[in-house]
Amino acid sequence: MDARPAMTRPRVAVSGCLLGEPVRFNGGHSRDRFLAGALGPHVDWVPICPEMEAGLGTPRETLRLEGSDRGPRLMTRTSRVDLTDRMTALAAARTAALDVDGYVFKAKSPSCGLHGIPVHRESGPPADRRGRGVFAGVVLSADPLLPVEDEGRLHDALLRETFVERIFAHARLRELLTGDWRPRDLVAFHARHKMQILAHDPAAYRLAGRLVAQAGNRPRDELAADYAGAFRTALSRKASVGRNVNVLHHCLGMITVDALQRADLVEVIASYQAGLVPLSVPVTLLRHHARGEDGGYVLGQTYFSPYPADLALRNHVPA
Structure with missing residues (x-):
């Protein structure tokens, strides 16, 4: 007789573009084969796109982090609109209602990236390449023990x-x-x-x-x-x-x-x-x-x- 217990399905938040949703800045997606394929049948996904939920639409102007005396700010590249407060408020509201067992974020995103996000000066090369996306930072601060990764790091077997x-x-x-x-x-x-x-x-x-x-x-x-x-x-x-x-x-x-x-x-x-x-x-x-x-x-x-x-x-x- 097999004593192994039945599997419980995790609920996992995920950047919607990684499941193939056309929500990227250019109207495309970044569908990840492992997440949307092998892992998908075993989990209940909770797709989230902070930019779309913040009302930015798609296609949209690209964003980046810029340094300031108040810390990194989330800025539109051309029109120079500061979206930090809007994104932070959205993240706080989302996190308060988020009942999930893990989160997979979009790598290299100024809103969702976990590691190595460039923090730019207003002009010239980045001043720092160790930033974290504004939305992701709020999620991690709220629950430091939540299992999180980005799709790039999930290519590593371990x-x-x-x-x-x-x-x-x-x-x-x-x-x-x-x-x-x-x-x-x-x-x-x-x-x-x-x-x-x-x-x-x-x-x-x-x-x-x-x-x-x-x-x-x-x-x-x-x-x-x-x-x-x-x-x-x-x-x-x-x-x-x-x-x-x-x-x-x-x-x-x-x-x-x-x-x-x-x-x-x-x-x-x-x-x-x-x-x-x-x-x-x-x-x-x-x-x-x-x-x-x-x-x-x-x-x-x-x-x-x-x-x-x-x-x-x-x-x-x-x-």
């Missing part, structure tokens, strides 16, 4: 796998805490996520365990907030090869295999640690050997099925 893992974890947490949960439900949720949390942050793993031990003895909302903070903080820290190896050995110790099988599994884990095989190899083998009577706990760990299997993201993550 960043892609990390982001997708986080949005599915956040979705499961949201599903739990927005329901009529009881202390035993929080205990069960944590039990399923133990190895996943441990792979990301051993300190948060210990903190989360202490919080769960208080279930039933603390006010419900207070406990939920503290546990959510610990859980989301843990997942915000990238899993390392060393911590993955630690988890794999933990799980190996929980299943019954003969001496030869154990030696084979230890060798495969060592091959992953040495960078010779991707993480998917030891994970698949451990899951295969956990099908005996004592394998239910291991198979039930979200570490082994953090997102839908057909995404196959761990196949491309180097050690």
